[in-house]
Amino acid sequence: xxxxxxxxxxYPGGAMALQDVNVHIEPGEFVFVxxxxxxxxxxxxxxxxxxxxxxxxxxxxxxxxxxxxTPKEIPFLRRQLGIIFQDYRLLPDRTVxxxxxxxxxxxxxxxxxxKRQVMNVxxxxxxxxRANAYPNELSGGEQQxxxxxxxxxxxxxxxxxxxxxxxxxPETSWDIMDIFKEINATxxxxxxxxxxxxxxxxxxxxxxxxxxxxxxxxxxEGVYGYEI
Amino acid sequence: xRFSTMDYFVKETYKSIRRNGFMSFASISTVAVSLLVxxxxxxxxxxxxxxxxxxxxxxxxxxxxxxxxxAKELASVKDKLTKMPGVVKVTQVxxxxxxxxxxxxxxxxxxxxxxxxxxxxxxxxxxxxxxxxERIKVLTPQIGQLPKVExxxxxxxxxxxxxxxxxxxxxxxxxxxxxxxxxxxxxISNTIRLTVFARRKEVIIMKYVGATDWFIRWPFLLEGxxxxxxxxxxxxxxxxxxxxxxxxxxxxxxxxxxxLPTYPLLLYVDVFLLVAGTGIGALGSYISLRKFLQV
Numbered sequence: 018x019x020x021x022x023x024x025x026x027x028y029p030g031g032a033m034a035l036q037d038v039n040v041h042i043e044p045g046e047f048v049f050v051x052x053x054x055x056x057x058x059x060x061x062x063x064x065x066x067x068x069x070x071x072x073x074x075x076x077x078x079x080x081x082x083x084x085x086x087t088p089k090e091i092p093f094l095r096r097q098l099g100i101i102f103q104d105y106r107l108l109p110d111r112t113v114x115x116x117x118x119x120x121x122x123x124x125x126x127x128x129x130x131x132k133r134q135v136m137n138v139x140x141x142x143x144x145x146x147r148a149n150a151y152p153n154e155l156s157g158g159e160q161q162x163x164x165x166x167x168x169x170x171x172x173x174x175x176x177x178x179x180x181x182x183x184x185x186x187p188e189t190s191w192d193i194m195d196i197f198k199e200i201n202a203t204x205x206x207x208x209x210x211x212x213x214x215x216x217x218x219x220x221x222x223x224x225x226x227x228x229x230x231x232x233x234x235x236x237x238e239g240v241y242g243y244e245i
Numbered sequence: 246x247r248f249s250t251m252d253y254f255v256k257e258t259y260k261s262i263r264r265n266g267f268m269s270f271a272s273i274s275t276v277a278v279s280l281l282v283x284x285x286x287x288x289x290x291x292x293x294x295x296x297x298x299x300x301x302x303x304x305x306x307x308x309x310x311x312x313x314x315x316a317k318e319l320a321s322v323k324d325k326l327t328k329m330p331g332v333v334k335v336t337q338v339x340x341x342x343x344x345x346x347x348x349x350x351x352x353x354x355x356x357x358x359x360x361x362x363x364x365x366x367x368x369x370x371x372x373x374x375x376x377x378x379e380r381i382k383v384l385t386p387q388i389g390q391l392p393k394v395e396x397x398x399x400x401x402x403x404x405x406x407x408x409x410x411x412x413x414x415x416x417x418x419x420x421x422x423x424x425x426x427x428x429x430x431x432x433i434s435n436t437i438r439l440t441v442f443a444r445r446k447e448v449i450i451m452k453y454v455g456a457t458d459w460f461i462r463w464p465f466l467l468e469g470x471x472x473x474x475x476x477x478x479x480x481x482x483x484x485x486x487x488x489x490x491x492x493x494x495x496x497x498x499x500x501x502x503x504x505l506p507t508y509p510l511l512l513y514v515d516v517f518l519l520v521a522g523t524g525i526g527a528l529g530s531y532i533s534l535r536k537f538l539q540v
Contacts, residue, residue, distance in 0.1 A: 098455075106446070106450055108446065123455060124455055
């Protein structure tokens with residue numbers, strides 16, 4: 018469960034990024050966040066894992082007021098979240114296996130569990146056979162699939178994705194979306210900022226549209242709604 | 246901390262030191278040179294201190310008699326000396342005994358004696374031990390007035406000079422230590438800053454997947470500590486061989502100089518350097534990480 022109430026964000030310098038945002042996301046939902054560039058999508062997403070703090074309002078993740086967390090508690094919030102970026106953010110000097118295992122080493126999982134679990138998620142994203150490859154030997158779509166594997170390897174409650182298909186061609190984007198659908202089917206909540214009109218329209222999931230920092234639309238089975 | 250985590254830290258540290266090969270080498274060298282200077286200084290200081298203490302404990306007046314003094318006159322002087330206030334012990338040293346002592350001190354250079362011929366140049370003398378250094382200043386001129394006494398001498402001046410020297414050394418030492426420690430700290434924190442910079446992407450990803458600050462910090466701290474420790478080992482090896490070599494040479498030529506033996510002195514100095522090097526390494530890393538971890 019994810020609740021934002023009356024959240025506003027003013028950046029230093031006076032730029033108003035978000036204004037009076039109220040959102041309620043139930044467990045297991047698949048939510049697209051759409052809107053023109055600079056509308057506040059990124060700020061919205063970054064607030065969920067506490068990279069950006071709102072100026073006013075409150076944010077609850079699974080009943081925890083994440084604004085009241087001390088710096089020491091932030092890592093434990095992030096362990097419940099799987100975060101995926103447009104630019105994959107893989108480590109170039111580590112193999113696919115190591116990149117995924119990294120997320121488990123960080124939370125001090127035991128060796129044997131790491132091996133099993135990493136192989137499981139690599140299976141899920143269909144890249145088990147590339148476990149020993151390095152990221153630069155993979156295509157963009159494959160790299161993003163590794164990033165997804167890394168995000169879900171610790172069984173997060175939420176997966177938060179910031180334009181995950183922004184750098185990919187339409188066909189590859191569909192492969193990626195299929196993986197997200199599969200993850201969502203296991204009960205994981207997904208919040209995804211995207212510009213991908215076709216995907217949003219075809220998926221028929223909840224759509225939150227942000228314009229000039231305000232939520233202008235929140236529909237259960239929404240469409241992208243903007244001309245590209 | 247789990248074993249697998251420690252294993253991970255050690256591997257990361259090793260990788261990082263290798264990746265920054267040149268900077269790691271430069272840091273180790275800087276630490277080594279700084280600690281070498283520090284260690285040498287420490288040795289000089291400890292030895293001077295020891296020498297001053299040794300000389301002070303030897304608060305004795307040497308009384309040299311004229312050669313014309315008869316056995317009776319010697320006995321009378323000894324009697325008078327014994328009765329003086331503050332005198333603890335009077336030892337008579339005959340001409341023959343003085344010669345024997347000199348022979349012993351010469352060791353394997355006995356040939357020097359042959360130039361003396363049959364003549365024994367050493368006078369009859371008394372060695373007087375006094376209960377306090379202050380008393381010596383009063384007693385010495387009095388003793389000089391006794392009949393048939395050639396001269397009465399004491400080593401107080403030397404002792405005072407030495408204590409003054411140790412004071413200067415201590416003061417200069419503190420300044421030197423602070424200066425060297427800062428320079429070393431600067432070099433190590435710079436190296437670690439480069440490492441952190443090279444791995445900033447990794448650190449950011451670690452933060453996103455929920456690594457605690459200490460989990461991120463450890464490999465860098467270990468790296469700094471390893472660099473400091475390696476530098477200290479190099480410095481210790483140099484100090485040990487330099488001091489042992491010096492000691493051998495000095496024993497051969499200036500045998501009477503009471504230098505501290507290698508054990509336990511070198512052990513203490515080595516442990517000190519290793520702890521100092523490792524500590525400076527850890528502190529240097531910590532400083533350069535402080536800013537960086539605020540993501």
